Amino acid sequence: MSHTFNTPRYGFLIDAxxxxxxxxxxxxxSVENNVSMETTRIWIKETGVTGTFPDLSRYTVPYHCxxxxxxxxxxxxxxxxxQRTEDGIVKYDNDICIGCRYCMYACPFEVxxxxxxxxxxLVVKCDMCFSRLEEGQQPACxxxxxxxxxxxxxxxxxxxxxxxxxxxxxxxxxxxIYGEEENGGTATLYISPVPFEELGFPIAGTTSPAYSNRLVxxxxxxxxxxxxxxxxxxxxxxxxxxxxxxxxxxxxxxTPVAAGEEDSHAS
Amino acid sequence: xxxxxxxxxxxxxxxxxxxxAITAFGLSIGIYRMYAGLGVxxxxxxxxxxxxxxxxxxxxxxLSGGAFTLAALxxxxxxxxxxxxxxxxxxxxxxxxxxxLVILLFDLGRWDRFYNVFLHPNFSSALLEVSWCIAAYSSIxxxxxxxxxxxxxxxxxxxxxxxxxxxxxxxxxxxxSTMHQSSLGxxxxxxxxxxHPLWYSMILPIFFLVSSLAAGxxxxxxxxxxxxxxxxxxxxxxxxxxxxxxxxxxxxFYVVLKFxxxxxxxxxxxxxxxxxxxxLFWAELIIGFFIPIAxxxxxxxxxxxxxxxxxxFMIMGGVVLNRFDVTWFGxxxxxxxxxxxxxxxxxxxxxxxxxxxxxxxLVAHYFPVYEETELYREPAxxxxxxxxAPASGD
Numbered sequence: 001m002s003h004t005f006n007t008p009r010y011g012f013l014i015d016a017x018x019x020x021x022x023x024x025x026x027x028x029x030s031v032e033n034n035v036s037m038e039t040t041r042i043w044i045k046e047t048g049v050t051g052t053f054p055d056l057s058r059y060t061v062p063y064h065c066x067x068x069x070x071x072x073x074x075x076x077x078x079x080x081x082x083q084r085t086e087d088g089i090v091k092y093d094n095d096i097c098i099g100c101r102y103c104m105y106a107c108p109f110e111v112x113x114x115x116x117x118x119x120x121x122l123v124v125k126c127d128m129c130f131s132r133l134e135e136g137q138q139p140a141c142x143x144x145x146x147x148x149x150x151x152x153x154x155x156x157x158x159x160x161x162x163x164x165x166x167x168x169x170x171x172x173x174x175x176x177i178y179g180e181e182e183n184g185g186t187a188t189l190y191i192s193p194v195p196f197e198e199l200g201f202p203i204a205g206t207t208s209p210a211y212s213n214r215l216v217x218x219x220x221x222x223x224x225x226x227x228x229x230x231x232x233x234x235x236x237x238x239x240x241x242x243x244x245x246x247x248x249x250x251x252x253x254x255t256p257v258a259a260g261e262e263d264s265h266a267s
Numbered sequence: 268x269x270x271x272x273x274x275x276x277x278x279x280x281x282x283x284x285x286x287x288a289i290t291a292f293g294l295s296i297g298i299y300r301m302y303a304g305l306g307v308x309x310x311x312x313x314x315x316x317x318x319x320x321x322x323x324x325x326x327x328x329x330l331s332g333g334a335f336t337l338a339a340l341x342x343x344x345x346x347x348x349x350x351x352x353x354x355x356x357x358x359x360x361x362x363x364x365x366x367x368l369v370i371l372l373f374d375l376g377r378w379d380r381f382y383n384v385f386l387h388p389n390f391s392s393a394l395l396e397v398s399w400c401i402a403a404y405s406s407i408x409x410x411x412x413x414x415x416x417x418x419x420x421x422x423x424x425x426x427x428x429x430x431x432x433x434x435x436x437x438x439x440x441x442x443x444s445t446m447h448q449s450s451l452g453x454x455x456x457x458x459x460x461x462x463h464p465l466w467y468s469m470i471l472p473i474f475f476l477v478s479s480l481a482a483g484x485x486x487x488x489x490x491x492x493x494x495x496x497x498x499x500x501x502x503x504x505x506x507x508x509x510x511x512x513x514x515x516x517x518x519x520f521y522v523v524l525k526f527x528x529x530x531x532x533x534x535x536x537x538x539x540x541x542x543x544x545x546x547l548f549w550a551e552l553i554i555g556f557f558i559p560i561a562x563x564x565x566x567x568x569x570x571x572x573x574x575x576x577x578x579x580f581m582i583m584g585g586v587v588l589n590r591f592d593v594t595w596f597g598x599x600x601x602x603x604x605x606x607x608x609x610x611x612x613x614x615x616x617x618x619x620x621x622x623x624x625x626x627x628x629l630v631a632h633y634f635p636v637y638e639e640t641e642l643y644r645e646p647a648x649x650x651x652x653x654x655x656a657p658a659s660g661d
């Protein structure tokens with residue numbers, strides 16, 4: 001089985017230098033998607049206050065699902081409640097999820113959230129406001145961000161814009177687009193004036209753990225088949241050997257002379 | 268009728284009542300958890316979405332590995348002398364797996380739709396493989412155990428039919444067990460960003476499989492000695508000695524594999540430089556592997572009930588610690604958050620374990636679980652029908 005992954009159709013470009021920590025994105029996301037502010041689909045990562053007085057600085061940045069090209073959560077989900085669409089949106093199906101929470105551990109970006117305070121909880125995760133996209137609108141967070149820190153558009157455009165902003169503003173950004181390579185590429189891209197580790201971003205590899213997972217899980221039916229054949233073979237072989245030995249023993253008891261000859265021949 | 272029941276109940280050993288009471292308490296907390304949700308009853312969080320329940324499940328499955336190890340040894344590889352150990356082990360395995368399923372149901376956020384596991388399978392998910400295999404294997408263990416339950420009832424007439432299909436069923440069962448023992452390791456292959464490199468490995472499935480063989484055999488040895496005290500019934504020391512003989516080999520294989528993997532991954536420097544992770548790693552290996560390898564190499568140990576039980580408990584401890592490390596202690600914390608279980612999580616767990624002991628004791632009390640003489644005859648009978656004619660000589 002080979003897996004090919006189309007590049008995402010849409011993308012976010014989130015600029016940490018423009019975020020002012022107003023949390024409009026969190027409120028608009030919560031209203032749009034009807035989720036509690038306790039467990040929103042978007043939240044703020046920050047550096048904390050750094051530097052010595054009076055040269056203090058603090059950077060913040062909104063953070064939500066990366067919409068990976070090869071998402072670990074989709075690979076891990078027991079019941080296929082998480083799926084990546086043709087457009088590259090990683091969607092969550094409320095009606096299928098059984099709440100095993102494997103996706104939360106599988107996600108290298110620690111994105112899926114959970115409604116811990118609900119009786120019958122669900123996973124909370126950005127779906128790019130796909131119903132708004134269908135109506136030709138932007139996702140709620142991008143639409144409402146007052147400083148333009150969250151931009152949304154065609155993936156290619158966002159990637160090109162990210163490169164251009166880094167090139168045109170030398171020294172303003174670190175030379176790294178988070179999400180271009182991370183985890184095999186993601187639809188959400190970040191640029192930042194400070195290294196991403198300082199913002200509390202996970203250090204992700206360039207291939208998705210979903211790949212290693214598939215290597216093992218897709219080999220499983222083969223191993224199972226081989227085991228069935230091997231075990232049946234072992235059972236029959238040993239059984240035959242035992243029966244033959246039994247037969248020989250019986251023959252030996254009946255005609256001791258013949259068995260003696262057989263023995264000397266064998267040794 | 269009622270008087271008969273009361274009389275029957277009064278003949279049971281008293282400890283059963285204690286365990287039954289603990290079970291009832293644990294299960295009532297469990298029902299409260301179903302009603303109230305996970306937030307109030309557990310300390311699970313975004314950083315630690317899995318807790319002590321999952322650790323317990325993995326440890327229990329590893330210990331229940333005895334059932335398939337013995338089935339493979341006795342039925343497939345024809346170590347017929349070990350046959351008398353099969354019944355208690357299969358019973359322990361069946362109860363172990365049942366408790367895993369019960370705990371999993373408590374753990375699922377949407378326990379009300381657990382059946383989606385069967386309706387909406389995602390075949391690249393290791394957890395799907397685990398749940399399918401465990402469900403199928405529990406049924407197989409029940410099949411393997413059914414002769415014990417039927418032998419003295421009026422359903423006895425089904426015994427020949429059941430025995431006729433024992434071998435194919437056992438082979439399917441051994442395959443399923445191999446699959447899910449290893450798939451439990453596969454579950455963590457996708458967690459490379461979270462699990463500490465001392466435990467993370469692409470070959471975790473193999474580590475899990477091999478250590479479950481050792482843990483399973485240890486459970487048979489320890490269980491036989493404990494039931495020697497509790498019921499006055501046990502397995503022959505000769506059989507325990509034979510089982511103990513396998514242990515150093517399995518454990519050594521694991522150790523070689525483990526250090527080989529660390530060497531190839533270039534992670535040997537972490538053995539001493541990872542703070543409490545290093546301590547846990549060495550505790551696991553020394554208690555569960557190094558000491559038992561030496562311990563079970565002595566013939567005197569293998570031939571002594573008490574000494575081999577001691578070694579078996581060390582192995583079980585080491586393997587259980589390993590499962591806890593992989594699922595809990597070895598997970599890198601997110602944003603400094605850590606996890607320790609809520610008392611209700613522990614209460615539910617204790618209740619389920621008490622339930623296990625209660626049911627095991629009851630079954631062993633009423634059914635011929637430990638009857639060796641009965642069993643020594645069986646291997647000849649379990650062979651497929653076609654081969655019966657030549658075997659009739661004995």
